[in-house]
Amino acid sequence: MVVVLLGLPGAGKGTQAARLAERLGLAHVASGDLFREALAEGTPLGLQAQAYMERGDLVPDEIVVRMVLERIGRPDCAGGVVLDGFPRTSAQAEALDTALAAGGRAVTAVLKVVVPDPVVLERLTGRRVCRNCQAPYHVRFRPPAREGVCDLCGGELYQREDDREETVRRRIEVYREQTAPLEAYYRERGLLREVDGNGSVDMVTERLLQALEAA
Ligand code: AMP
Numbered sequence: 001m002v003v004v005l006l007g008l009p010g011a012g013k014g015t016q017a018a019r020l021a022e023r024l025g026l027a028h029v030a031s032g033d034l035f036r037e038a039l040a041e042g043t044p045l046g047l048q049a050q051a052y053m054e055r056g057d058l059v060p061d062e063i064v065v066r067m068v069l070e071r072i073g074r075p076d077c078a079g080g081v082v083l084d085g086f087p088r089t090s091a092q093a094e095a096l097d098t099a100l101a102a103g104g105r106a107v108t109a110v111l112k113v114v115v116p117d118p119v120v121l122e123r124l125t126g127r128r129v130c131r132n133c134q135a136p137y138h139v140r141f142r143p144p145a146r147e148g149v150c151d152l153c154g155g156e157l158y159q160r161e162d163d164r165e166e167t168v169r170r171r172i173e174v175y176r177e178q179t180a181p182l183e184a185y186y187r188e189r190g191l192l193r194e195v196d197g198n199g200s201v202d203m204v205t206e207r208l209l210q211a212l213e214a215a
Helices: 013-024 031-041 044-055 061-072 090-102 117-125 165-188 201-214
Strands: 002-006 027-030 081-084 109-114 127-130 136-138 192-196
Touching: 002 013, 002 165, 013 027, 013 081, 013 201, 027 031, 027 061, 031 044, 031 061, 031 081, 044 061, 044 165, 061 081, 061 090, 090 165, 109 201, 117 127, 117 165, 165 192, 192 201
Parallel strands: 002 081, 002 109, 027 081, 109 192
Antiparallel strands: 127 136
């Protein structure tokens, strides 16, 4: 089973992809996390991606495609995978289809998590992440017990460079320009399901699972 999650940055794809993967026994592959890990390790891949990420622009297709296809070719993905943040352009979607077809597989379902712009703006600009263990917080919706300090490990909380308001606006624009056309690509293939991303995390997970059952 190969499940693709679509939706604006901040729609909750990361949180939901992790939960779906756990409930369904699938691997979770998040292209943004792969880039952030590469950057933290200072690898050439991370350094190549850094400037694009900080501007809120997309990393060039050939870099992303090579990285993600290598990742989903690993044994832990053999039983299926939830893709989060990939594909983000039509060229990426085509490369994914070709690679899956070569292994006798195909995208099973594409779930779009729908959340209005003002909601994603507030979610992302208020987001803080632990520098040490990556645990997510929000200044309003999920504040830590002590400001700026991770409840779990005592690490320092910081704002991702690409969560600054200007960059978030740019990321939304990039989604509209480059990723929204993918919705048509998958709709034409009968794979796209839209799911309301408002409400509690649990509610949204249940809606996604229902949409998958109906797929
Ligand atoms: P995310 O955490 O999914 O919002 O990704 C953070 C950043 O990583 C994006 O703003 C892009 O710069 C880059 N990135 C992640 N996935 C992709 C992708 N599929 N194609 C191009 N760039 C990507």
